[in-house]
Amino acid sequence: MTAEVLPTASNLPNSQVPEADGKYVYFASGSKATYRKVSEKPTGFTSIPTIDISEIDGSLEARKKIAKEIYNACHDCGFFYIKNHGVPDELIGETFEVLKRFFALDLETKMDAHLHKNPAIRGYEPMLETQNDPRTKGDIKEAFSMGDCAIEPEQNYVGRTGHQPPPHITRPQNIWPSKAPWWREGMYRYYQHLMPLAAKLVRIFALAFDLDEHHFDKDFEFPITGMRALYYPPTPVDKDSASVGLGAHADFSWITLVGQDKVPALEVLNQDGIWIDAPPIPGTFVCNVGSFLEHQTNGFFPATVHRVRNKTGQARYSLPFFLGPGPEADLAVLDQFKDKSDPDRKYETINVGKLYIKRVLPARKKHPTAIKYQDVPEEDWTYDMLLK
Numbered sequence: 001m002t003a004e005v006l007p008t009a010s011n012l013p014n015s016q017v018p019e020a021d022g023k024y025v026y027f028a029s030g031s032k033a034t035y036r037k038v039s040e041k042p043t044g045f046t047s048i049p050t051i052d053i054s055e056i057d058g059s060l061e062a063r064k065k066i067a068k069e070i071y072n073a074c075h076d077c078g079f080f081y082i083k084n085h086g087v088p089d090e091l092i093g094e095t096f097e098v099l100k101r102f103f104a105l106d107l108e109t110k111m112d113a114h115l116h117k118n119p120a121i122r123g124y125e126p127m128l129e130t131q132n133d134p135r136t137k138g139d140i141k142e143a144f145s146m147g148d149c150a151i152e153p154e155q156n157y158v159g160r161t162g163h164q165p166p167p168h169i170t171r172p173q174n175i176w177p178s179k180a181p182w183w184r185e186g187m188y189r190y191y192q193h194l195m196p197l198a199a200k201l202v203r204i205f206a207l208a209f210d211l212d213e214h215h216f217d218k219d220f221e222f223p224i225t226g227m228r229a230l231y232y233p234p235t236p237v238d239k240d241s242a243s244v245g246l247g248a249h250a251d252f253s254w255i256t257l258v259g260q261d262k263v264p265a266l267e268v269l270n271q272d273g274i275w276i277d278a279p280p281i282p283g284t285f286v287c288n289v290g291s292f293l294e295h296q297t298n299g300f301f302p303a304t305v306h307r308v309r310n311k312t313g314q315a316r317y318s319l320p321f322f323l324g325p326g327p328e329a330d331l332a333v334l335d336q337f338k339d340k341s342d343p344d345r346k347y348e349t350i351n352v353g354k355l356y357i358k359r360v361l362p363a364r365k366k367h368p369t370a371i372k373y374q375d376v377p378e379e380d381w382t383y384d385m386l387l388k
């Protein structure tokens, strides 16, 4: 699934965007803009499978069955829904109520936790602050991100890892609004349920690859996580308008688990350049492969491109949970994928922390961390720049 690379979108006047003739679709890949040709004879996926994982704690045989289904879905589509995942519906419903309450707060209360105040580039982001698609004015959404932090007590670092946090981590990687303590509580309640579910899925992936179930445990001992609360106001979307909630992109994760409230807006790009809807299905999370897992499978599991366009006239809320290996992990292509899939790919081992920083810093050029290190050449960037 390689994309045809054309001139970057930012260099093109709108009238010349190749997508306008219906033959190409545009998306962001890493920090680059690129296009995919729309197939004349479609053969790609037309819907996203739903996988029942009720037996995720069951017998080895039952878990291998789930693993097989996930394997097929990841190869065919890069996306799948999971149902019977064990996270209570009430908890999910309550969490979305907390999201609505948070985004309805006055700007000043939210800006107290603006992500420019945090070196790890987490916290609150007001409307139009990111721009996944350079042809637009920016992404029409508000967001709040938090994630792994070795020293926030809620994350029980010592209990989970059996050792003390690294001594160089002296300040929290998350930032919270001082006037809304219930926000931190609500986000953590959900996080505490998603984290163990994500860990179980990592073991299912090991089974899917016919590896020891614990094969990836070391890389995920204290993984990089990101949880991003999102609010998309309704936007007018017509054929000629490029207005989007979140521009087309592939995720920078190993896997992502997205909780969606009731309003549909997520669209997934298939191999033919056709957008397939991924509406909310009650009681499910929609999951997708991110670029780390794509790398380890040599592209056999694609990090499928997706975008959000809220055309419904209603407010939409969603809550992706991004899981990646720990920053120290070095990811090689798994042996079984070396002769499969994309022959042009390089099999080099990638370091998670190094790749992570290369992805997040260029996307936030005005962030104080990006400014602080602007004269440092990219090859010298380290993950620890986000911790100081």
Ligand SMILES: O=C(O)CCC(=O)C(=O)O
Pocket: 228, 230, 246, 251, 258, 260, 266, 306, 307, 308, 318, 319, 320
């Ligand atoms: O809002 C959604 O449904 C998906 C969000 C997403 O793709 C992302 O944050 O990477």
Ligand SMILES: [Fe+2]
Pocket: 249, 250, 251, 306
């Ligand atoms: Fe995404």
